[in-house]
Amino acid sequence: MRVCLVIPRFFPAVGGAERQAQALARRLLARGHHVAVLTRQLGGLPRHEVLDGVPVVRAIRTIDLGPLFGLTYVLSVARFLLAHRGEWDVIHVSFVYLDAFAAVLTRRLHRMPVIVRPACAGYYGDLARLTRFRVWPLLPFLDSLTIRIVVRTIVRADAFIANSTELHKELIGGGFPPGRIVQIANGVDLDHFFPDPTARLPEARRSLGLPTGLLLAFAGRLDPQKGLHTLVEALRLLAAGCQGARLLIMGDGPQRAELEQAVRGAGVSDRVLFRGLVADVAPYLRACDIFVFPSVGEGMPNALLEAMASGLPCVASAVGGCMDVITDGQTGLLTPPGDAAALQSALQQLIQSPEMRKRLGAAAHDSVASRFGLERMVERYEALFRAAGTGFPLPGGLADVLDERP
Amino acid sequence: MNLCLIIANFWPGWGGAEGQCRLLARELHRLGHEVVILTRHRPDAPSIEQMDGVTVYRTPAVGSGLLRSLTWTLTATAWLRRHRQRFHVVQCYQLLSPAYVGIFGCWRASGRRPSGRQPVVVRPACSGQYGDVAEVRRLPLTRIRQWLLQHVDVFVTLTQAIEAELVEFGLGSVRCQRIPNGVDLEAFRPASPEEKRALRIRLGLPEDRVLCVFAGRLTPQKDPELLLEAWATGRVGDAHLLFVGDGPLRQSLERRIAPASEATRITFIQATPDVAPYLRAADLLALPSRGEGMSNVLLEAMACGLSVVVTDLPVNREVVGKDGRAGWLVAPGDAPGLAHAIETLEKTPTLRRETGAAARARVQERFAIRRVAGEYLSLYAELSS
Numbered sequence: 171m172r173v174c175l176v177i178p179r180f181f182p183a184v185g186g187a188e189r190q191a192q193a194l195a196r197r198l199l200a201r202g203h204h205v206a207v208l209t210r211q212l213g214g215l216p217r218h219e220v221l222d223g224v225p226v227v228r229a230i231r232t233i234d235l236g237p238l239f240g241l242t243y244v245l246s247v248a249r250f251l252l253a254h255r256g257e258w259d260v261i262h263v264s265f266v267y268l269d270a271f272a273a274v275l276t277r278r279l280h281r282m283p284v285i286v287r288p289a290c291a292g293y294y295g296d297l298a299r300l301t302r303f304r305v306w307p308l309l310p311f312l313d314s315l316t317i318r319i320v321v322r323t324i325v326r327a328d329a330f331i332a333n334s335t336e337l338h339k340e341l342i343g344g345g346f347p348p349g350r351i352v353q354i355a356n357g358v359d360l361d362h363f364f365p366d367p368t369a370r371l372p373e374a375r376r377s378l379g380l381p382t383g384l385l386l387a388f389a390g391r392l393d394p395q396k397g398l399h400t401l402v403e404a405l406r407l408l409a410a411g412c413q414g415a416r417l418l419i420m421g422d423g424p425q426r427a428e429l430e431q432a433v434r435g436a437g438v439s440d441r442v443l444f445r446g447l448v449a450d451v452a453p454y455l456r457a458c459d460i461f462v463f464p465s466v467g468e469g470m471p472n473a474l475l476e477a478m479a480s481g482l483p484c485v486a487s488a489v490g491g492c493m494d495v496i497t498d499g500q501t502g503l504l505t506p507p508g509d510a511a512a513l514q515s516a517l518q519q520l521i522q523s524p525e526m527r528k529r530l531g532a533a534a535h536d537s538v539a540s541r542f543g544l545e546r547m548v549e550r551y552e553a554l555f556r557a558a559g560t561g562f563p564l565p566g567g568l569a570d571v572l573d574e575r576p
Numbered sequence: 577m578n579l580c581l582i583i584a585n586f587w588p589g590w591g592g593a594e595g596q597c598r599l600l601a602r603e604l605h606r607l608g609h610e611v612v613i614l615t616r617h618r619p620d621a622p623s624i625e626q627m628d629g630v631t632v633y634r635t636p637a638v639g640s641g642l643l644r645s646l647t648w649t650l651t652a653t654a655w656l657r658r659h660r661q662r663f664h665v666v667q668c669y670q671l672l673s674p675a676y677v678g679i680f681g682c683w684r685a686s687g688r689r690p691s692g693r694q695p696v697v698v699r700p701a702c703s704g705q706y707g708d709v710a711e712v713r714r715l716p717l718t719r720i721r722q723w724l725l726q727h728v729d730v731f732v733t734l735t736q737a738i739e740a741e742l743v744e745f746g747l748g749s750v751r752c753q754r755i756p757n758g759v760d761l762e763a764f765r766p767a768s769p770e771e772k773r774a775l776r777i778r779l780g781l782p783e784d785r786v787l788c789v790f791a792g793r794l795t796p797q798k799d800p801e802l803l804l805e806a807w808a809t810g811r812v813g814d815a816h817l818l819f820v821g822d823g824p825l826r827q828s829l830e831r832r833i834a835p836a837s838e839a840t841r842i843t844f845i846q847a848t849p850d851v852a853p854y855l856r857a858a859d860l861l862a863l864p865s866r867g868e869g870m871s872n873v874l875l876e877a878m879a880c881g882l883s884v885v886v887t888d889l890p891v892n893r894e895v896v897g898k899d900g901r902a903g904w905l906v907a908p909g910d911a912p913g914l915a916h917a918i919e920t921l922e923k924t925p926t927l928r929r930e931t932g933a934a935a936r937a938r939v940q941e942r943f944a945i946r947r948v949a950g951e952y953l954s955l956y957a958e959l960s961s
Contacts, residue, residue, distance in 0.1 A: 172923055199912075204813075204923050216888075217900035217901050218903060218927075219905045220905070220910065220916055222913075224916070225917055225919075227927065257925065258924075
């Protein structure tokens with residue numbers, strides 16, 4: 171099968187959606203499909219390149235000037251798809267964004283099935299972001315009209331992939347046709363993320379430059395969506411009962427300076443390690459004791475799946491995909507987003523009970539291994555793409571066959 | 577203007593530097609300049625020969641290896657000292673013996689220039705592990721060679737990489753001028769679909785499959801084995817692979833495909849002085865080299881409007897242009913990546929057409945021999961005034 175994956179940003183940008191697209195592309199290639207990634211031309215990067223075995227075409231070219239940006243973006247994607255009419259069996263678009271709009275708008279002309287995969291639900295989700303999108307700087311009333319047209323158009327895509335139950339619900343609430351929404355959760359590479367108790371031994375820790383003692387971990391972009399201020403506050407509350415536990419923050423982002431300040435302000439700077447961007451978090455995760463994920467909005471968080479696959483007991487906010495992944499009290503702990511006191515008490519429980527850490531960690535690993543393996547995800551995509559190849563609209567049963575709602 | 581081009585190996589033969597030397601000589605002659613090529617004697621060619629309006633002088637050498645280089649350097653230097661008065665500028669190909677011929681030949685000579693010696697231009701061929709500087713470092717008397725090379729007036733460099741190596745070798749005091757390789761846009765022009773079909777019938781190549789060509793010496797530097805590996809992955813669609821060239825790896829390559837079913841999808845053709853028909857008959861060029869000066873065949877294939885898949889070397893990035901419209905970049909040694917790029921082009925005629933057209937445009941804009949010869953001429957004019 172010939173699959174074109176369209177995504178607004180690709181490597182070297184590294185968000186969750188980009189990593190999922192990369193993993194999907196590599197696995198589909200390994201399974202004998204023909205795959206290429208279509209993405210935006212960013213300064214200085216070559217237009218045609220094979221990255222990690224994945225062919226990348228940076229053919230989306232824009233003029234970054236007010237309304238011209240959206241216009242050139244859409245025209246650029248449309249031009250590519252029309253020129254490539256009949257050369258792909260499936261067009262898979264990540265994010266509900268201008269690429270999806272362009273692909274669906276010209277659907278009848280290029281006649282290739284378009285499958286749209288929003289990344290995330292909630293305030294930081296695709297639909298909410300779209301409504302905050304400013305197309306016409308001087309004519310705000312045109313914005314809502316434009317966005318309505320964009321959404322109405324995208325709704326006509328051949329199929330949608332929701333990676334969490336929350337997103338599934340949101341799409342239905344947003345007027346997307348339920349019969350064409352398929353739920354496929356993200357996958358995690360179980361060969362790369364696995365538990366290893368010896369990784370927590372002092373010498374193993376030292377080789378990574380990590381301290382001994384109880385170690386909490388967070389991994390992700392440092393931006394407001396990840397709710398790290400709540401975590402800093404919880405650490406402050408925890409001060410007395412933390413038994414010397416420290417927090418390892420892996421990642422970088424716009425909020426870094428602000429967070430470092432907050433950590434100093436809360437008087438916990440001796441207990442927080444900012445490690446910056448880490449190329450491969452797997453060995454670090456294995457070396458930690460607890461994973462904490464205070465996000466206020468999530469699609470299907472790769473970081474959480476990876477921590478669970480590494481056998482870490484996790485404390486996460488009860489938002490988006492976190493709720494699909496964690497059964498509270500069995501495979502992890504869920505706390506209300508933004509509630510520092512609840513987060514503190516959950517952390518306290520885990521810190522004080524090695525037995526509970528062990529139990530939740532093992533359960534987390536087993537649950538992720540059985541439900542969120544990368545192979546399983548790719549098989550589902552493959553089934554969907556194959557169905558798309560044989561002709562849409564989807565035969566009624568397909569959505570149910572693939573449906574992953576618990 | 578009167579010019580002397582010095583090159584160790586010349587026609588018959590078809591290495592990169594030889595091809596560039598011949599092309600430049602022909603273009604300079606066409607523009608009304610007097611060009612002489614000074615090269616090494618070979619048994620199969622006369623000592624003096626007229627070729628495209630250019631006179632080729634071949635001076636003798638004996639023995640082989642270093643002795644041959646040494647004796648040729650002596651005879652060629654003697655020739656140049658006798659005839660140096662005729663020339664405005666002397667240009668040498670490679671940092672090896674031709675450079676020393678130029679340096680000794682013009683040493684303290686009373687020439688047309690008031691300062692009493694002809695300017696010597698040296699053009700190193702290649703950078704990296706297989707490059708000129710690396711070769712000089714391997715040879716004996718490196719320090720003396722380095723001191724001698726400081727007497728060069730200008731280095732013509734193909735790429736940033738060569739420039740950096742020269743500076744690192746202690747030749748930073750010598751001026752460097754960047755001039756790329758050139759390509760003949762007439763001989764290498766895109767073929768129409770009918771023409772392509774006719775060419776393939778004439779050359780006995782498959783008519784209706786995507787044809788991917790590799791042209792060049794079959795040496796480890798060019799890494800032709802990577803193409804066999806790419807074909808062995810089975811991920812190149814229905815593409816047919818054509819090797820044009822000879823070299824030490826040829827036998828092992830042929831042995832590797834002999835028993836496999838791949839034999840029907842891979843063809844070998846002997847090295848040929850005229851590669852244009854093969855390039856014009858093909859759809860893609862794959863160049864998996866681990867090191868390149870500036871590949872002539874890459875420029876020629878681009879001039880023929882082929883989609884090119886090349887390794888991600890700085891020089892190849894320079895050739896395909898900053899925006900990279902004109903080709904595909906693959907990491908060196910990455911067989912699956914190479915296969916995926918070829919598969920992408922095999923399966924999407926649109927991408928093939930677009931990259932091909934962009935390649936032709938890129939070559940026209942930057943590497944046309946007219947333009948390149950013009951750059952050389954303005955350098956010569958500046959040096960001899």
